[in-house]
Amino acid sequence: MAERSAVPGEQRVFSLVLALIVSPQGLTKRALLSSVYGYADRFRPGEANVALERQFERDKEQLRALGIQIETIDSPQEPGNNQLTRYRISKDRLQFPPELRFSARELVLLRLAALAWSEGSMSAQSRRAAMKLQALGAGFDLQHLGVAPSLGTAEPSAAPLQEAIDAGRAVRFDYTLPDRDAPLARRVAPLRLHRADGRWHLISWDLERDAARVFLLGRISGAVRAERTAFPPALRDEADGIVAELLRLREEQRAVVHVRRGSVAEARLAPRAEPGEPMPGDRAALSLGVLDQHLFAEELIGYGPDAAVVSPPRLRELVVSGLRRIAAAHAARQEDDHA
Incomplete structure (x- = not known):
């Protein structure tokens, strides 16, 4: 029988909060573990469920760390019996304080x-x-x-990676590079999720090659598979150095882009850029650090005539070829419509 995929931690904790709120009299630990989404699929009646109870205790601590207080109610028949203790969250404690106001x-x-x-x-x-x-x-x-938000799609690998980071477990996944058709298998110690250039990166240590590696979450294909094997805790000390090297690389790989003033391109690129040489008219020059030229080219293509690449030549080639593909696709579609 195929193993069920794990419920992401935030969904499990959110379901726990809902169950604790909607039960004014509170629920016992057994009732919660046997019915709440994220626990119920692993609950085994008649068994100890030790691992599940430990997960429940960790989730309670997480809620307390977020400022959500869980009340415990002793059984009147058997005070002190943890199996009969009821848990609940008071709705009143979750309300905004009356003195709190937002502009x-x-x-x-x-x-x-x-x-x-x-x-x-x-x-x-x-x-x-x-x-x-x-x-x-x-x-x-x-x-x-004064901002132009760019809302991307969800990263399916984010939740299982964060769970593996918290648990200190090694993971396996397939990774697709822009110049390869077939994905590459990777086995790493996940150390941290880091956001740079508006994209999420996995800071990790490659356990097969014994070297630091950074992966774009958007290029992870298929499921992230966590191992039971724990990676050496000392590897976590490498994370800061890997991030520092990532930022250094971005500063070394500069791009100059001309954008139209007042455009969405300027609104999205200017916050992470340095101003370039002053330009006449409605154009502004921006200098940006670039981690991945292929992804940056895709972003620039989306701005159309509002952004033009000056350097480096490779980035300009990627943008030009992408625009030509789009033009060719539109031409082919028009021919089909008129056929």
Whole structure:
């Protein structure tokens, strides 16, 4: 029988919070483990379920660290019997303090954060949060914010990688490079998830090659498979150095791009760029560090005539070839429509 895929930790914890809130009288540990999404699929009646109980204790500590207080209610028949203790979360303690108020700009920023998170693994819950913020008066006008958000799709590998990082477990996955058709198998110690250039990277140590490696989550194909084997804890000390090397590499690999003033291209590129030479007219020169020329080229292609690459030549070639492919595809489609 195929092993069921693990429920992402944030979904399990969120389901636990819901169960604890909607039960005014509280629920016993057994009732929670046998019914809550993320526990129930692993619960075995009549068995000790020791690992599941440990997971439950870790999840409770996580909630307390987030400021969510869990109340415990002793059984009147057998006080002190942990198996009969009931757990609940008081709705009153989750309400905003009456003295807490948000300005119009703060509400808009909170809504923007909720919309950005809605592309992640808790999209349904974040949409509810966004609706509540909207009810509080959180409008969404980019002109007032002065930013142009770019909301990407969810990274399916993020949740299992973070769980493996927390547990200290080695992982295996397939990784696709832009110049190869077939993915490459990788076995690494996952150390940290790091965001750079608007994309998530896995900071890791390659256990097969005994070397530092950085992977784009967007290029991980298929499922991330966590091993039971724990990687040496000392490898975590390598993470800061790997990140520093990543940032150094980005600064060495510079690109110069001309953007149209007031365009979305300028709004998205300027915050992570240095101003270049002053230009006349409606164009501005930006100098940016680049980690991956292929991905940066895809981003620039999306801006169309609002962004033009000056250097390096390889990046310019990637953008030009991408635009030519798009033009050819449109031409072919028009021929089919007129055929």
